Amino acid sequence: MNAVLAILAYLIGALPLGYWAIRRLTGQDPRLASAYNLGLENTLKRLGPGPALLAFGLDFLKGMLAVWLGGQFGLSWAVVFALLVYLGHLYPPRWLAEGALLRGRGAGVLVGLVFGLHFSGLPYLLTLGVLLIAVAGLLWSRYTALAALLIPAVLALLLSFLPISGWAKLAAWVLFLLALWRYKENLGRMLEGTEPRLGEPLPMPSEKTVVCAFMIHPLTLDDLFQSPRFRWAKPLVERGLIRQSLVENLAEAIRPMKVGELRGVKTSDGREIRCHLLSAPLLPHQITGNPELATQRAIQGARLARELGCTVVGLGAFWSVVGEKGRLVQEAVPEIEVTNGGAYTAGTVRAAIPGILAHFEQSGRPLKQATAAVVGANGVVAFGIARQIAPLVGRLILVGRNLERLEKSAATLKQNLERKGQPVPEILTTLDIAAIKEADLIFTATSDPSAIIFPEHVKPGAWIYDEGVPPDVHDSVKQLPGVRVIPGGVVRPPGAMTGNLDLHFGEGAVPACLAETMILAAEGAYERKSLGGETKSENIQFFVERAEALGFQVVD
Template sequence: MLFLSALLLVVAFLVGSLPLGDWLLRRSGLDSRVNNAHNLGIENMLRRVGPGLAAASAALDAGKGLVAVLMASSLALPEVMVLAALAAYLGHLNPPRALYGSTLPRGRGNLVLLGVLAGLSATGAVPLWAAALPVLVYAAVAGFWGYVSAATLAGLATFAVSVALLPLGVPAKLAALGLLVAATWRFKENLGRMMDGTEPRVGEEVPMAGKRADVVVAAFMIHPMTLKDFWSVGRFAWLKPMVERGLVSEASVRHLADHVRPMKVGELHGIRTAEGKEIRCYLLSSPLLPDRFRDAPELATSRAIEGARLARELGAEVFGLGAFWSVVGNKGIDVQAAVPEITITNGGAYTSGTIKAAIPGILAHFEGSGRDLKAATAAVVGANGVVAFGIARTIAPQVAKVIMLGRDLEKLERSATTLRRANKDTEIITTTSYDTLREADLMFTATSDPNPVIFPQHVKPGAWIFDEGRPADVDVSVEAIPGVRVIPGGVVRPPGSMTSNIDLQFGEGAVPACLAETLIIAATGEHHRKSLGAQTLTENINFFVEQAEVLGFTVVD
């Protein structure tokens, strides 16, 4: 009897794992792993493929649960039937990879649960009320609160309590509890999104690539700059008081961050181009702090790849790498190679374009304030980098002196030699010392340092600073110096009335240029314009500057 019971449970698992709905949809040319983007399951499927296919797929899933329990009923042991219900559900949630390939579906299994409840009631393993009550609780919670995941867990909790009250053996009670545990683990991301306020409710239309001609969908990867940013995500807010009270160490939080896979933490709403096209953008995060990108580049690349896959599953067609994500995996090249099904961009082209667009305005404002630009000294911090050198090349003809500051003096000298040949009337010096910044009237900074590099002792009163660094190169204390103006660089205001549940720290309604590039690619469909690697084509820079104006994006200066 024990061997036969075990065999039936194995068969129940395999029945539950059969991708019947997936096979049906594939015969119609659809991929459920993309069309059902683990947002709202059957509701999303209904909108995507229509009532006929959705109903047939639903019936097949429910049938798997029913058949698994009916087979187990041949032993006439209620405990084995409840265990078979658990086995079928686990099979649906964790099918053998051979059945689906590299991308497994992310269905919630609610219809399988409905099938097993029907089977348990029909076979007499549990009384009708014990099978019907969880369904009623599910309907009540879903109708009142709107969260399908919460409703499922409430229904399964009701079932576990009901079975605990019935005169059944311990295996049945543990199996009922196992259904709740398995569902909780499957829905952990949904629960996190509920805490973050980003989980869609019943009735909300979930945006997906190609679903509507007037709506495009993008995704963008962010990360916390400090532990303070770590708490800003709702699902981690509970850690803040524990760290402040010394109950949890900062080292433990950092260790936790290394093991958190990418998750959806926010969404940008209200972006609408001048042509009337709506751009929806998911904000994804794996909470690695800046130093981990330097110390664990393989981990960072792995998380970026996972983020790209999540973006595709959520229905996005373009995935942008923000902040330090933009430099992982050969600046996105390795990420694109690992996930070719979605367009990846590091945002470099439009970031360069915003600098090109912003500098003339900054210089004009500087002169308009009564300052003599031709007699001014300008400093470029991070001048070993491509972006900063481009700034130096732009401003050199317009000022009296340029200070090029960087880490590699030999490389700086080679760059300075090029500038001197083209700007014979401009004094150009190179240095590795931040103390020289004290004489600068204008300062342009674009380093990749994870911490501020410019402090009050480096800045004279009245200086203007264009901070292109991400994170910011200028310490907040600098703003207290009389007459100093700090201008954030690479900041763009998308068209429409953008709102977000996450503070991106670029000002209300504003985003970094790398995110704006992601949105522009999605809006125009010009996926070949993506920025990958260290090289940025001039034609792509010009494209993004031109298209940004057409679509209604404006550079904040």
């Protein structure tokens, strides 16, 4: 009999009663009503008090009823049934919960099981104490997640000192650990300062708020340690107590999570753009070395962005090249728009180069007598630079990784210049980065995981426009006499943008690919998104024009 009722308790927990009721009453999908996989306050705001309280009440009844069933055999069995009903709520069988697998964290179930334990023999004062501590935690922190997590934590502590069986005490601690695991993202966001407090505006779309997401990754271990979730490991790595390889292996097992948020971006038409920063903490060499895992994580990141209420997700840095530059990610998650940000990145380069060339000539060096080098010329952005500067310089060096493609590109470039009647410079194609030693102007735009241009590659007095992310130019190059390194693809969004992470683009600035994500979300012109290796000229021009209209400024 106990075994049958135990299975029944699990199945009661697995019943998606709130989901069924809300779909029946409102016709809306409550799984997408929350910024963080459901939640009472989010459902309350999106669906109204009636559906929200109904869903909470049904969860409450599930928890209380299942625990009361176990309580017919004593408090010890009631505790075990509490674990089973919560387990059923979080991890229902597919055949029972098909179409409703995304569940909240079960705050209503947790409150209900407290009352079920009271009716099963938990003393009145202890029941009241659990609830008062949870309420006190809510009033003190204004975090509903913390208040909910206090319920199983306090229960586990109290039940450890009551005269119940050892396996019941173990069940209480397992219940707490299960809740702790389910609330881990909330705890991480509390540490990072991005978890909304009770009463604060939720980061959800509205008439005046545009919400998008952008996938980032640490460029170094120091970037990984920016997050309070991983900062504890920094001293252990520095002292040699934990190997870096162990941290990297752990990072490979972590699914995408929200690690930050950009706020305060105000467009010229009065709307606010909020951007969730998502990360699966893979380092550059892990992304390039394991493309299948990287594509899987990017797909998971896009799904998380959808659950967060976003209409667009951007792929930043090395994420932008995974899955055929986002194409496979879009195919896997068609419910959200995916962009690799290439169009506006190319647009910012196009906008910045005339000013750079003008300043170069003003320094007393005629362009027609100058040698320019373009590094990464096999890529779309770098070759766009080559096309822009070719008729203006005396000699052009194209550096890439595929000589055959470089030579074809050079031939096409010459034909286009001749057809337009423009000057044709001497063009050299090479795979050898050392060739740029002859250049007065160097333009670089690669996706290499580390610097590729060092002092031995650069002559004194050269100007370098670095579009690479991470930078292609090593910091030591800046120490050469007369050398000027100009960062590229940096944009300042309108308004007073704030965030909790250092993105390495300067205060109040973002990479152009992130700006494209914001602009795409604000304009809703999803047909302009950047996917795959091809970037259309009309899309580049679109983002340049709309960026200016919305108030975005290219940082030169």
